Amino acid sequence: MKDKIILTDCDGVLLDWEHSFHQWMKSHGYTLNTDADHEYEVALMYNILEDDKKRLVKLFNESATIAYLTPFRDAVKYVTKLYEEYGYVFRVITSLSTDPFAGQLRDQNLRRVFGNAIEVVECLETGADKDKALSKYKNNGCYWIEDKPENADVGYSLGLNSILIAHNHNADYQGPANRVQNWKEIYELITNG
Numbered sequence: 001m002k003d004k005i006i007l008t009d010c011d012g013v014l015l016d017w018e019h020s021f022h023q024w025m026k027s028h029g030y031t032l033n034t035d036a037d038h039e040y041e042v043a044l045m046y047n048i049l050e051d052d053k054k055r056l057v058k059l060f061n062e063s064a065t066i067a068y069l070t071p072f073r074d075a076v077k078y079v080t081k082l083y084e085e086y087g088y089v090f091r092v093i094t095s096l097s098t099d100p101f102a103g104q105l106r107d108q109n110l111r112r113v114f115g116n117a118i119e120v121v122e123c124l125e126t127g128a129d130k131d132k133a134l135s136k137y138k139n140n141g142c143y144w145i146e147d148k149p150e151n152a153d154v155g156y157s158l159g160l161n162s163i164l165i166a167h168n169h170n171a172d173y174q175g176p177a178n179r180v181q182n183w184k185e186i187y188e189l190i191t192n193g
Helices: 017-027 042-046 050-061 064-068 075-086 100-117 131-135 149-157 183-192
Strands: 005-008 089-094 118-123 143-146 161-165 178-180
Touching: 017 050, 017 064, 042 050, 050 064, 064 100, 075 089, 075 100, 075 183, 089 100, 100 118, 131 149, 143 149, 143 183, 149 161, 161 183, 178 183
Parallel strands: 005 089, 005 143, 089 118, 143 161, 161 178
Antiparallel strands: none
16 A cells, blocks of 8 residues: 555645635734744734634635645656556545535635645644554655644654655754755655655
8 A cells, every 4th residue: 555645734735724824813903913923823923823723624615715825946847747657546634624515615626726646635733743644654654745744743753654744844853854955855755765
């Protein structure tokens, strides 16, 4: 199985969730904390309560905006190359929402951007852990691409080849996953590995 399947997160890996979220928050009257460029937590980015953060992220994830996120960094070029040149397909595991309409919008966005390279889109509850979803692939050697250190480590502990996409919020990562700057490095790891 590992020879043809790449497991991947979506936001901050395939699509640029953060940019669209900041634009959406701004349009709703929220101001980004300028000292929060290394933050992962939305509550700290916007100086809001945790309950407000959960509500706002869920609202955004279930809004029509989710169908129009732009690609992340160089993802399109190298996902396409992995699919067309090597026959890899991508199974996306995303903690977006279990709302079926939000899931359809996520699926449409991914297929519009990445085409047939996307085989499966599995939507978990907003902010959900990925342990259970990843456990289906335990010890099969698939690549698992993520931007959240905890999820990269879970994949590694389940016998996956975890790759962590570099962001300011994971700059201090010292775990077992390979930390890379972009999809070009992922492409090289996979095709040379």
